[in-house]
Amino acid sequence: MNTTQRTDQQTSAERRRRELLEAADRVVLRDGPQASMNAIAAEAGITKPILYRHFGDKGGLYAALAKRHTDALLDSLRAALDAPADRRERVESTLDTYLAAIEARPQVYRFLMHPAEGSAAQGDQGFDVGKHSAPLLRRMGEELAQVIEERLDLGPDTRRLARVWGHGIVGMMHAAGDWWLGERPCSRQELVRSLADLLWGRLAAAGDRMGGPGF
Amino acid sequence: MNTTQRTDQQTSAERRRRELLEAADRVVLRDGPQASMNAIAAEAGITKPILYRHFGDKGGLYAALAKRHTDALLDSLRAALDAPADRRERVESTLDTYLAAIEARPQVYRFLMHPAEGSAAQGDQGFDVGKHSAPLLRRMGEELAQVIEERLDLGPDTRRLARVWGHGIVGMMHAAGDWWLGERPCSRQELVRSLADLLWGRLAAAGDRMGGPGF
DNA sequence: ACTCGGTGTTACCTTAAGTAACACCGTACG
DNA sequence: CGTACGGTGTTACTTAAGGTAACACCGAGT
Numbered sequence: 001m002n003t004t005q006r007t008d009q010q011t012s013a014e015r016r017r018r019e020l021l022e023a024a025d026r027v028v029l030r031d032g033p034q035a036s037m038n039a040i041a042a043e044a045g046i047t048k049p050i051l052y053r054h055f056g057d058k059g060g061l062y063a064a065l066a067k068r069h070t071d072a073l074l075d076s077l078r079a080a081l082d083a084p085a086d087r088r089e090r091v092e093s094t095l096d097t098y099l100a101a102i103e104a105r106p107q108v109y110r111f112l113m114h115p116a117e118g119s120a121a122q123g124d125q126g127f128d129v130g131k132h133s134a135p136l137l138r139r140m141g142e143e144l145a146q147v148i149e150e151r152l153d154l155g156p157d158t159r160r161l162a163r164v165w166g167h168g169i170v171g172m173m174h175a176a177g178d179w180w181l182g183e184r185p186c187s188r189q190e191l192v193r194s195l196a197d198l199l200w201g202r203l204a205a206a207g208d209r210m211g212g213p214g215f
Numbered sequence: 216m217n218t219t220q221r222t223d224q225q226t227s228a229e230r231r232r233r234e235l236l237e238a239a240d241r242v243v244l245r246d247g248p249q250a251s252m253n254a255i256a257a258e259a260g261i262t263k264p265i266l267y268r269h270f271g272d273k274g275g276l277y278a279a280l281a282k283r284h285t286d287a288l289l290d291s292l293r294a295a296l297d298a299p300a301d302r303r304e305r306v307e308s309t310l311d312t313y314l315a316a317i318e319a320r321p322q323v324y325r326f327l328m329h330p331a332e333g334s335a336a337q338g339d340q341g342f343d344v345g346k347h348s349a350p351l352l353r354r355m356g357e358e359l360a361q362v363i364e365e366r367l368d369l370g371p372d373t374r375r376l377a378r379v380w381g382h383g384i385v386g387m388m389h390a391a392g393d394w395w396l397g398e399r400p401c402s403r404q405e406l407v408r409s410l411a412d413l414l415w416g417r418l419a420a421a422g423d424r425m426g427g428p429g430f
Numbered sequence: 431a432c433t434c435g436g437t438g439t440t441a442c443c444t445t446a447a448g449t450a451a452c453a454c455c456g457t458a459c460g
Numbered sequence: 461c462g463t464a465c466g467g468t469g470t471t472a473c474t475t476a477a478g479g480t481a482a483c484a485c486c487g488a489g490t
Contacts, residue, residue: 227467
């Protein structure tokens with residue numbers, strides 16, 4: 001019974017935790033990354049200390065929240081990356097998956113990418129920006145690096161190149177997506193093809209517009 | 216004298232403003248983006264309300280501060296981008312200029328890239344993240360886009376491609392730089408060459424490591 | 431009947447943004 | 461010479477948010 005008891009309590013606590021996370025999710029969806037602990041507690045129908053008992057501090061709550069979304073997005077990306085198709089197709093499909101995700105839920109995206117506001121704004125407590133900034137980007141970069149290293153033969157420097165490229169490509173995707181989300185200058189597919197073209201070396205291959213060495 | 220008076224007052228106010236900005240700069244250098252208005256005022260030898268009279272609110276001060284550094288960095292980047300050399304050399308030199316800047320003053324870099332704290336004080340008032348986020352990145356992206364558009368011939372889609380690539384390349388540089396600054400996995404020159412290799416299409420050209428379609 | 435672990439609350443502390451009201455000081459002007 | 465005025469500065473306050481201490485309730489096992 002000791003076991004069952006503990007199990008019951010655990011599941012109860014975990015269910016509560018999930019409920020709290022879902023409430024927090026709703027608030028973040030509505031208010032963006034600046035959602036206050038009070039607001040989240042109110043949405044969950046309880047008060048602050050309970051949140052703190054479950055998550056330690058605001059950083060903990062936000063980390064837990066971010067982990068859910070990050071895991072979900074990473075799963076989609078892995079699926080796109082592992083699909084049976086040639087390299088270019090996979091790259092385009094992965095880019096498209098990411099862009100579709102941020103297009104579908106921009107509030108969540110903003111929360112994941114700019115989590116700083118929620119924390120370090122007032123109390124200097126919580127959240128070293130340099131350490132926690134955009135963990136999603138880091139994780140995506142590392143995952144992509146691993147995939148590149150596993151599958152590509154880049155000579156003796158494969159390991160280093162793969163990591164640099166992983167983070168670089170993810171950053172390219174992120175920045176282009178962020179800009180695109182704000183301005184909507186073209187369709188998603190055009191953006192995907194343009195980025196893939198960039199990765200496929202069209203920059204180096206392009207001709208100069210006029211005299212001089214060109215860019 | 217009316218004129219001279221007014222001029223004197225203006226220059227005096229502007230000199231004061233510069234002094235305050237320099238004090239703020241020192242504090243940000245020391246404390247990172249979480250520098251408080253109190254700390255900045257103390258460093259400048261005055262008290263808060265004066266800062267607010269000069270800059271409106273914390274966002275205003277931070278924007279003024281960011282503009283200085285951003286302008287300076289953009290000047291260096293333009294110089295590297297305009298140097299008389301072939302395209303690959305220019306790209307490497309621009310990447311290296313950026314990386315050298317963030318390496319030399321990481322605190323300033325963090326302040327410029329994660330300025331979110333400066334705004335969302337209370338109320339939901341401050342900061343549409345999508346609008347204000349990382350203005351440096353946006354400005355660099357636009358500048359690079361313009362350079363690309365002016366100098367490269369990419370067919371009928373030049374305009375769009377140039378903008379996508381401008382923001383994408385800047386994002387690549389930024390993310391790779393951020394990661395590199397945290398882990399220091401290789402020398403700056405190795406990083407520069409790896410990124411240039413990526414832009415030069417080595418990803419598309421690489422051979423698969425084993426059977427199957429490869430990445 | 432009693433303790434104990436878990437859940438909940440109220441009431442508080444601390445820090446930091448932002449502001450109102452007042453004090454000082456040099457200068458033009460009657 | 462006194463006085464009103466613009467500019468610089470201050471103290472002291474309000475408000476909002478993160479975070480915590482202390483207490484209250486409740487169900488289950490001895």
